[in-house]
Amino acid sequence: MRRLLRAPWELLKRRFGWLVLYELRNKVLLAPTARRLRRIEDAETARLARELGRRPAARVATVIATHRRPWELRRAVRSALDQTVRDQVVIVVDDGAGLPELPEDPRLFAVSLARNTGVAGVVRNVGIRLTSSPYVAFLDDDNLWEPEHLQEALAALEAPGGPDGVYTALRRVRPDGTDMDVLSVPFDRRAAAHRAFLDTNAFVARRTPALRFSRLRRTPEVLPREDWELIRRYARGHRVAHLPRPTVRYLVNPGSFYTSWADGGAADAGAGGAKD
Numbered sequence: 001m002r003r004l005l006r007a008p009w010e011l012l013k014r015r016f017g018w019l020v021l022y023e024l025r026n027k028v029l030l031a032p033t034a035r036r037l038r039r040i041e042d043a044e045t046a047r048l049a050r051e052l053g054r055r056p057a058a059r060v061a062t063v064i065a066t067h068r069r070p071w072e073l074r075r076a077v078r079s080a081l082d083q084t085v086r087d088q089v090v091i092v093v094d095d096g097a098g099l100p101e102l103p104e105d106p107r108l109f110a111v112s113l114a115r116n117t118g119v120a121g122v123v124r125n126v127g128i129r130l131t132s133s134p135y136v137a138f139l140d141d142d143n144l145w146e147p148e149h150l151q152e153a154l155a156a157l158e159a160p161g162g163p164d165g166v167y168t169a170l171r172r173v174r175p176d177g178t179d180m181d182v183l184s185v186p187f188d189r190r191a192a193a194h195r196a197f198l199d200t201n202a203f204v205a206r207r208t209p210a211l212r213f214s215r216l217r218r219t220p221e222v223l224p225r226e227d228w229e230l231i232r233r234y235a236r237g238h239r240v241a242h243l244p245r246p247t248v249r250y251l252v253n254p255g256s257f258y259t260s261w262a263d264g265g266a267a268d269a270g271a272g273g274a275k276d
Contacts, residue, residue: 017194019192019195019196026222033215037122037217040115047114048126049130055131056089056130057132058087059087060085060088060089060135060136061128062088062091062139062150063137064076064091064092064139065124065138065141066092067123076140076144084147084151085151085154089131089133091109091127092111092127093111093113097116111130119217120218121214124213128207135205135206136204136205137204143201145248145249152245153168166240167200167202167203168202169247169248170182170183170201171249175252175253183197184244185197187235187242192228196223198228200226200227200230200231203227206238214226
């Protein structure tokens with residue numbers, strides 16, 4: 001009987017992809033949280049824009065969301081500021097915990113939300129909306145970029161006939177600093193319905209109305225993550241490409257969700273692309 005009941009689910013998974021089905025469920029169950037969080041996001045964006053006095057802009061804006069990781073944040077900010085691309089602004093958005101002392105740099109802007117939202121998508125959306133840069137990149141507060149990350153991404157984006165968004169390979173590292181593996185999967189929107197190999201730490205994209213994160217309240221148990229949702233949705237109307245050189249050092253925390261991609265796929269409970 002159990003096998004008979006599971007058969008329709010298996011057919012739907014093969015037809016549409018389990019990640020797509022999970023996201024449809026999320027939109028039904030979590031929609032009420034998104035409406036309230038949209039109001040918070042709008043209010044905080046307006047307040048912080050007044051506080052800044054202007055919308056920082058450069059060739060590319062790097063958005064760093066943070067919450068209570070002062071030491072890690074300083075390292076992430078430094079790796080962003082040390083990029084070979086100098087024409088950038090770095091927007092640090094703290095999710096209501098308060099900011100530590102950060103480096104003095106005219107390209108760096110740091111703000112705090114008035115309250116903790118606990119929703120990474122909302123925090124990142126505020127950062128996106130506070131700048132008017134034509135390209136936007138994303139970095140979590142516990143990850144690092146190689147110095148050429150933005151240079152390589154922008155070279156691809158600005159080439160004649162180039163894509164609208166690119167993501168590089170991830171070098172995934174354990175907490176002790178040793179390498180775990182390199183995640184490098186060519187973009188295929190259909191494949192992304194079945195496998196969680198997309199992560200915004202490696203993503204740089206042209207600013208369009210589609211470049212916004214889901215506002216659903218995703219606890220660690222909720223799959224797929226907002227990284228997957230953003231890139232796959234963005235690719236619906238924009239061309240996305242993969243750059244195979246690893247330019248991101250991605251920390252895999254013990255409680256992380258991550259894709260075991262070496263076997264060519266991922267089980268329902270084992271995939272994901274974001275850390276706790």
